[in-house]
Amino acid sequence: MTSAFSDGFCDSSVRATIDLIGGKWSMAILWQLLQEECRYAELQRRVGGISQKVLSAELRTLVGAGLVEREVVPTVPPQVTYRITEEGRSLEDVFAALHRWGLQHGG
Amino acid sequence: MTSAFSDGFCDSSVRATIDLIGGKWSMAILWQLLQEECRYAELQRRVGGISQKVLSAELRTLVGAGLVEREVVPTVPPQVTYRITEEGRSLEDVFAALHRWGLQHGG
Numbered sequence: 001m002t003s004a005f006s007d008g009f010c011d012s013s014v015r016a017t018i019d020l021i022g023g024k025w026s027m028a029i030l031w032q033l034l035q036e037e038c039r040y041a042e043l044q045r046r047v048g049g050i051s052q053k054v055l056s057a058e059l060r061t062l063v064g065a066g067l068v069e070r071e072v073v074p075t076v077p078p079q080v081t082y083r084i085t086e087e088g089r090s091l092e093d094v095f096a097a098l099h100r101w102g103l104q105h106g107g
Numbered sequence: 108m109t110s111a112f113s114d115g116f117c118d119s120s121v122r123a124t125i126d127l128i129g130g131k132w133s134m135a136i137l138w139q140l141l142q143e144e145c146r147y148a149e150l151q152r153r154v155g156g157i158s159q160k161v162l163s164a165e166l167r168t169l170v171g172a173g174l175v176e177r178e179v180v181p182t183v184p185p186q187v188t189y190r191i192t193e194e195g196r197s198l199e200d201v202f203a204a205l206h207r208w209g210l211q212h213g214g
Contacts, residue, residue, distance in 0.1 A: 017209035023131050096204070
């Protein structure tokens with residue numbers, strides 16, 4: 001692990017990851033979807049404090065990155081469900097580390 | 108690990124952590140300072156693309172949270188150095204997980 005912090009050569013990989021998932025909203029969305037799939041309105045409620053505009057934009061980015069998938073059931077009105085992909089599920093280690101840190105340091 | 112994702116009860120701990128260190132800039136700053144202490148101008152250069160106003164605000168938050176410390180050497184002009192605290196160093200696991208994910212999925 002130490003090498004990740006003593007060498008700069010891997011820096012771009014971490015920065016790209018931070019750019020992709022490091023935003024407060026994208027992390028909160030991924031965290032919710034890692035727990036269970038969710039319909040749009042429920043996701044907005046669970047994330048909390050996020051506007052529809054920002055939530056839609058964040059979801060587009062996460063879907064585009066292959067971390068989240070969007071399923072539309074053509075009922076009236078249509079039901080839109082978001083769920084984590086296998087690729088997104090691979091972020092569990094990151095969130096598990098966040099979770100452990102939060103428990104230890106949240107006070 | 109599974110319990111972190113199947114139970115909602117730990118949710119507030121993760122959300123508090125995301126609120127504290129989530130955010131593209133704060134994560135990028137922490138990542139740089141985990142590697143080595145850094146003077147202000149050099150930190151701005153390494154983080155890249157961040158304004159002085161935003162960098163200063165992010166650093167104030169991180170110092171206030173006890174994750175980063177600020178040392179002023181009273182030379183002329185003063186030298187201001189930022190370094191990770193022991194508390195901040197405890198985030199290494201989170202960044203190590205990000206780093207591994209980035210290597211595996213950065214393509």
